[in-house]
Amino acid sequence: xxxxxxxDWRPGMRLLRESLHGSRGPALRVALWSVVESAPALAAGWVxxxxxDRGFLAGRxxxxxxxxxxxxxxxxxxxLAERALxxxxxxxxxxxxxxxxxxxxxxxxxxxxxxxxxxxAAGVSxxxxxxxxxxxxxxxxxxxxxxxxxxxxxxxxxxxxxxPVLAVVVGVPVTLSVxxxxxxxxxxxxxxxxxxxAEEELxxxxxxxxxxxxxxxxxxxxxxxxxxxxxxxxxxVDAVLATARAGAVRVPVVLFGGQLPVLLMLLAAPALVxxxxxxxxxxxxxxxxxxxxxxxALNMMTGTVxxxxxxxxxxxxxxxLATAPADVPWPAGGAGETPTGxxxxxxxxxxxxxxxxxxxxxxxxxxxxxxxxxxxxxxxxxxxxxxxxxxxxxxxxxxxxxxxxxxxxxxxxxxxxxxEDLVVRGLTFAYGPHAEPVLHGMSLTVPAGDHLxxxxxxxxxxxxxxxxxxxxEAPTAGTVTLGGTPVSPGRIALVPQEAYVFAGTVRENVGYxxxxxxxxxxxxxxxxxxxxxxxxxxxxxxxxxxxxxGTLSSGERQLVAxxxxxxxxxxxxxxxxxxxxLDMAAEAAAEAAFAARPGTLVVIAHRxxxxxxxxxxxxxxxxxxxxxxxxxxxxxxxxxxxxAGHWAAPAGAASVAPRTDRDVxxx
Ligand SMILES: Nc1ncnc2c1ncn2[C@@H]1O[C@H](COP(=O)(O)OP(=O)(O)OP(=O)(O)O)[C@@H](O)[C@H]1O
Numbered sequence: 179x180x181x182x183x184x185x186d187w188r189p190g191m192r193l194l195r196e197s198l199h200g201s202r203g204p205a206l207r208v209a210l211w212s213v214v215e216s217a218p219a220l221a222a223g224w225v226x227x228x229x230x231d232r233g234f235l236a237g238r239x240x241x242x243x244x245x246x247x248x249x250x251x252x253x254x255x256x257x258l259a260e261r262a263l264x265x266x267x268x269x270x271x272x273x274x275x276x277x278x279x280x281x282x283x284x285x286x287x288x289x290x291x292x293x294x295x296x297x298x299a300a301g302v303s304x305x306x307x308x309x310x311x312x313x314x315x316x317x318x319x320x321x322x323x324x325x326x327x328x329x330x331x332x333x334x335x336x337x338x339x340x341x342p343v344l345a346v347v348v349g350v351p352v353t354l355s356v357x358x359x360x361x362x363x364x365x366x367x368x369x370x371x372x373x374x375x376a377e378e379e380l381x382x383x384x385x386x387x388x389x390x391x392x393x394x395x396x397x398x399x400x401x402x403x404x405x406x407x408x409x410x411x412x413x414x415v416d417a418v419l420a421t422a423r424a425g426a427v428r429v430p431v432v433l434f435g436g437q438l439p440v441l442l443m444l445l446a447a448p449a450l451v452x453x454x455x456x457x458x459x460x461x462x463x464x465x466x467x468x469x470x471x472x473x474x475a476l477n478m479m480t481g482t483v484x485x486x487x488x489x490x491x492x493x494x495x496x497x498x499l500a501t502a503p504a505d506v507p508w509p510a511g512g513a514g515e516t517p518t519g520x521x522x523x524x525x526x527x528x529x530x531x532x533x534x535x536x537x538x539x540x541x542x543x544x545x546x547x548x549x550x551x552x553x554x555x556x557x558x559x560x561x562x563x564x565x566x567x568x569x570x571x572x573x574x575x576x577x578x579x580x581x582x583x584x585x586x587x588x589x590x591x592x593x594x595x596x597x598e599d600l601v602v603r604g605l606t607f608a609y610g611p612h613a614e615p616v617l618h619g620m621s622l623t624v625p626a627g628d629h630l631x632x633x634x635x636x637x638x639x640x641x642x643x644x645x646x647x648x649x650x651e652a653p654t655a656g657t658v659t660l661g662g663t664p665v666s667p668g669r670i671a672l673v674p675q676e677a678y679v680f681a682g683t684v685r686e687n688v689g690y691x692x693x694x695x696x697x698x699x700x701x702x703x704x705x706x707x708x709x710x711x712x713x714x715x716x717x718x719x720x721x722x723x724x725x726x727x728g729t730l731s732s733g734e735r736q737l738v739a740x741x742x743x744x745x746x747x748x749x750x751x752x753x754x755x756x757x758x759x760l761d762m763a764a765e766a767a768a769e770a771a772f773a774a775r776p777g778t779l780v781v782i783a784h785r786x787x788x789x790x791x792x793x794x795x796x797x798x799x800x801x802x803x804x805x806x807x808x809x810x811x812x813x814x815x816x817x818x819x820x821x822a823g824h825w826a827a828p829a830g831a832a833s834v835a836p837r838t839d840r841d842v843x844x845x
Pocket of ligand 1: 636
């Protein structure tokens with residue numbers, strides 16, 4: 179594998195130093211207590227040698243014991259020092275975290291505001307966890323590396339004081355091994371950096387795939403996405419293995435620097451003792467320094483501590499990227515970088531937002547006349563009478579005085595049998611068990627073949643109602659039935675505001691809801707919704723749309739989705755602001771096509787023209803819902819008049835005649 183170039187670690191260390199700036203007082207206390215803590219390491223070999231030479235080997239065991247008691251006292255002092263170190267260590271580590279977070283947040287925000295850098299959520303949370311990593315490592319280093327370094331120095335000092343000859347025998351291999359290890363540490367650090375980079379890439383690749391799951395499935399790119407993540411995971415594994423291999427060199431270092439001195443001392447001891455250069459007690463004391471302090475310290479230094487040190491360098495060098503001033507360009511591969519590349523990661527989402535909900539039922543029912551429910555309306559919880567637009571408590575009321583209107587001939591399936599009425603009863607819906615209901619006890623009948631526009635202020639619940647009518651949402655209470663049976667996503671087609679076009683041919687997209695679509699039917703649908711020019715520009719029905727989000731505008735995607743639903747055998751179509759990206763002429767043409775199409779049409783309106791084209795208008799505005807024709811509601815509902823006043827009606831829009839004579843009714 180290739181290892182990432184080692185970032186310059188000095189800025190990282192500078193960042194660390196600056197962030198530790200306010201910790202001088204606690205650092206001084208740590209230094210003082212460290213001296214006490216190192217006392218046993220400094221004195222142990224010397225005390226032991228004295229206990230042997232002047233006590234036990236000289237036939238004075240009580241003297242020997244007295245020296246050992248002194249050693250015990252030094253160990254007790256060390257225990258006290260360790261206890262006393264807790265507070266100043268915490269006073270260094272905790273503020274460090276706060277300071278680093280402050281710098282990272284300031285740097286990230288500054289980068290976003292002044293330099294337009296990406297500030298993805300994953301990047302920010304990654305930085306936060308890196309700050310925590312730095313805090314943890316600094317804490318661990320202070321708890322382990324600091325006493326080890328102090329011990330190492332104290333033991334070497336004690337050995338030198340005890341026996342300069344033995345200090346040389348031990349010191350040479352120890353120094354050599356430490357130097358070799360410091361050189362190796364650089365390679366280990368570089369490999370650790372590669373591990374961090376690989377882990378970041380893996381996290382980004384995984385998050386990207388998870389976020390784009392829906393698109394990936396729609397595009398049939400599961401394999402490609404899996405390959406992408408697998409390749410990144412393999413790189414991460416390679417990086418970890420390479421780091422482990424590089425770290426393994428610590429074994430010979432410890433053998434050379436720790437065990438070899440013991441062997442050398444034992445080999446040299448007889449001659450040195452014989453010549454009187456050292457005493458037997460000094461040899462034992464020297465061995466104590468090496469086995470009791472030097473070897474464990476070397477072991478820890480080259481293992482755990484070196485790992486923590488290189489990790490600290492890597493993490494701080496990554497943090498430096500996030501705290502860089504705003505005029506420093508965001509480095510490639512740096513924290514917070516927006517991933518790029520091929521495959522699903524680089525594939526922009528294509529107008530996600532809810533696909534068509536499906537189709538159902540065989541086409542049935544003849545044409546013919548349908549009579550509306552005119553006259554006075556009454557219902558449980560209230561009554562309505564008079565000049566239109568009166569409302570019952572929990573029901574949508576048709577205006578009194580509504581006249582039966584004869585449907586134009588040839589309206590086909592829209593004058594379907596009464597068995598296909600869309601019936602809403604006591605409909606209540608809330609988005610959560612404790613949430614305020616968006617809809618409360620609504621009752622409404624949309625007769626088969628009707629054309630209903632739903633209007634109301636933003637956020638009032640129009641899309642929620644659309645989802646409930648289409649069976650995409652389940653009511654909290656009440657029922658929505660079509661032809662007497664509960665609606666389900668397979669029976670009603672819903673076109674949401676953000677139309678979904680998947681990568682594939684135009685034919686596949688338009689014919690998606692038609693079992694065995696024939697070309698003529700698809701062409702009719704394309705023409706009806708006004709997508710002929712678009713399909714021609716794309717290259718015909720068999721043209722491939724590789725990148726719907728990149729090649730189609732929002733309006734063009736809406737045209738494709740509209741053609742798809744138009745071609746479907748759905749008996750009820752719900753358009754939820756499905757033409758909002760079309761210009762007014764295109765919207766009028768598309769709505770007219772659906773109005774002429776057999777079946778029931780419910781349109782969530784965002785323009786007055788949509789309401790004008792509909793047979794009936796349902797106003798929901800947070801109070802009682804109101805139902806009537808546009809003209810009736812203008813008179814009877816101040817809320818509707820006010821809403822209509824905000825909408826500009828183009829000339830001629832009001833001339834569109836109702837398509838059916840059946841009223842939406844209160845039942
Ligand atoms: N998934 C959801 N979870 C929780 N609350 C939601 C959810 N979807 C919508 N809402 C809330 O329900 C209410 C009705 O939303 P809905 O989208 O149905 O309104 P709308 O009339 O269609 O609005 P608009 O005209 O802006 O599209 C709003 O207050 C909205 O914030």
